[in-house]
Amino acid sequence: MKVTNFTLGVLCSGSLLLALGGCATDTRPDVPSDAMQVSSGDKVVAFTAPHDGKAYLRDDTDNRVVYSTDLRKDQVMRFDPALDAVRIDGNTAPEGIDNPNHDHSIYFERCAPPDRADASNNAANTDGGNQVPTVVHVPIGVQVDVQTQPSAPN
Numbered sequence: 001m002k003v004t005n006f007t008l009g010v011l012c013s014g015s016l017l018l019a020l021g022g023c024a025t026d027t028r029p030d031v032p033s034d035a036m037q038v039s040s041g042d043k044v045v046a047f048t049a050p051h052d053g054k055a056y057l058r059d060d061t062d063n064r065v066v067y068s069t070d071l072r073k074d075q076v077m078r079f080d081p082a083l084d085a086v087r088i089d090g091n092t093a094p095e096g097i098d099n100p101n102h103d104h105s106i107y108f109e110r111c112a113p114p115d116r117a118d119a120s121n122n123a124a125n126t127d128g129g130n131q132v133p134t135v136v137h138v139p140i141g142v143q144v145d146v147q148t149q150p151s152a153p154n
Helices: 002-023 116-124
Strands: 036-041 045-048 053-059 064-071 076-080 085-088 104-110
Touching (some): 036 045, 064 076, 064 085, 076 104
Antiparallel strands (some): 053 064, 076 085
16 A cells, blocks of 8 residues: 555656646747847837847747848837838838737847947957957947047057
8 A cells, every 4th residue: 555655656746747847848939048038019019239130029929939030230120010010120021920919029139240340340440450359248228438548658
């Protein structure tokens, strides 16, 4: 009798752990883990890219990506459910969005190589052939006041 109770207890515990493990699913399927949520809501969602990268429009109700595109620095992605349209800098994407009245989020993943602007700024800022670093990566929403320092006399 004790062996049966022990076996039943082990089976119940194992089933419970298996069920709980099944609940720990990815809540952002098809969105890269390093992409950041930058906008969400049940109405118009919009985002201006601070860097080159890839934007993902995710249907939060159906838990799936419904549109993705590459964005360049300062491009604006906007989804308007009333128009059932994604617009990039005012140009309408040819794809419609299923279930436009669901809640949607925009996620953004910065591209790995430096922005074109970052690369050109670094190339222009040299000191006798030595590269002077000028790119500072700051989290979105943090304001930075940049001040130049006077050159040291030679």
